[in-house]
Amino acid sequence: MRIGFAVPQYGAFADPEFIGSASARLENMGYDSLWAADRLLAPLTPSDPYPGGDGTMPPAFATFFDPLAALTLAALNTRDVRLGTSTLNALWQPPVVLARSLASLDLLCGGRLDVGIGLGWLRDEYTAAGVDWKGRGARLEETLDVMETLWAEDVVEHKGPLWTVPPSHVHLKPAQRPRPPILLAGFTPAALERVGRRADGWLGAALPVPALRTVWGMALQAADRAGRDPSALRMVMRVNPTIVDKPAPPDQVPYAGTVDQVVEYLHAAAEAGADEVFVDVQATTRSRGELLDVAESFITALRAS
Template sequence: MVAGALIQSTVQLGVSLEPPAWSEEDGGRVLETARRAEHLGFDYVLMSSHMLRNRIGSALDPFVMLAAVAGATSRIRLATSVLVVPYYDPVMLANTVASMDVLSGGRFVLAAGTGWNPEEYAAIGVPLSERGARTDENLRILRALWETEPVTYTGRFARLEEAVAGVRPRTPGGPAVWIGGNSEAALRRVVRFGDGWHGRGVDHTTAADVRSRLAALGERTGRDTSALTLTTVGFLTPPGFTPAQPAPGRPLGGTRATLDSVVEDLTRLHTAGVSMCSLWMPLDGPGLADALHWVAEELRPALP
């Protein structure tokens, strides 16, 4: 395991609020779902970032939604899953994330990635071919603005001259940053800029492989990777529930999940070093509310 003393005794559970197709009248239901997740003992509420409707669906703006959730809750942690970093100006992003850290009382985590949707990149006016370079540069600027002042920087896409962040994060050095993606470039990004890795629909074999690859990269670059957090999204249709849409990845617990198969899957992930699994459940709003109770009353007590 990664840094055994740092691994929780059981896997933490989060809930993604992306899958329900929230209507313009569902603002109250979104916040009620988040409050229910907190009351039932979930560890995280997470939200993706989509600018346009796509094959998975659409999403409320993650910063707006998670800021509202922060005001409606007091304990549960909040995370993007994932934020497409190249869509944002780095100075504005540093200010927004620091503001989230302050307003949430230090409960916010930035899970960041490069994205994949060419239509969104075209609509925003950012070349898809620049996504990796822009992600790296933006993360470098975020870290600089959170950790030092003033900041002078000249890069490929941005230039700062004696810049001082308008908002200082509550968390020293800024909130935790989890990097999404399994590619070699993504894992190098974890080692350079991240506090952790955030996967998507992975099994325990892939998670263990990522852990080994991160350790090897750390040895080559001189970074101790033992304290890096490993987290993942798990696509789950609980037994007895009817999905409102297909899951966009490997189903947690198998295509016909049972309580035992989900427990086995989560236990293997945890043994491989995964400390938190965000449950992405392809259900409508009322179905998601019922599924939260299934997780709290059936699944969590069965976990070792």
């Protein structure tokens, strides 16, 4: 099981200097990967409840550093650790622009990028970005089509319902060929079918282990139906725990618990199919020192268990 940590980028941690220095520190601790998330705004009256806890969006989300800029800082301050988005809301910008940004980042980091893409959950952000909430699945399919064409072909051309790219030279290509790994998020049958049919893996979130097995099984079955090798798919799972000093009730783990309790859950998730897990405590830690101390505690416990 590979072990990752969230790049500091929101709330009190949305500081360029700290993002760079913390990324170097996390790599030196022994983390395998660093992951950046994506939020545009924190509405005063959200259109949709936050998909966690009591449905209230963490106040820290009101200050959110751009994910690709955060990973650029991480790339410039690390050597070997992989860098990923979990998740990038890819529909807020045209795919030709996003493809250029991601190719540039993959070149800058020397081919260490994992492109994790999701559709988001907050309609307010789509309204603010000027993108229709309806038809997100079809928009994502065409976005992937355009980006894969731009990354792989010598002469690119695309004609689709949403975008037209005239025959063109686009010689800027990612370092990883034919493209960086693409991981897709989502829990609906349609999202999991898309993972199995065309992605390199699934971006999951902490669930009770039986539910995690069920959801992952849906993606693997979809790969098999599409004539792909299910064993080639990766599961990368995020956990956002509140770390407490005394053991939490079992039904609260991994959403709250001691480091050891969360680590025990992560090992169970690995047995359920997770190839990689990563921890994000930006919403539940109060200082830079505390965040790095928690990171040290996790990597030590995980490596020792």
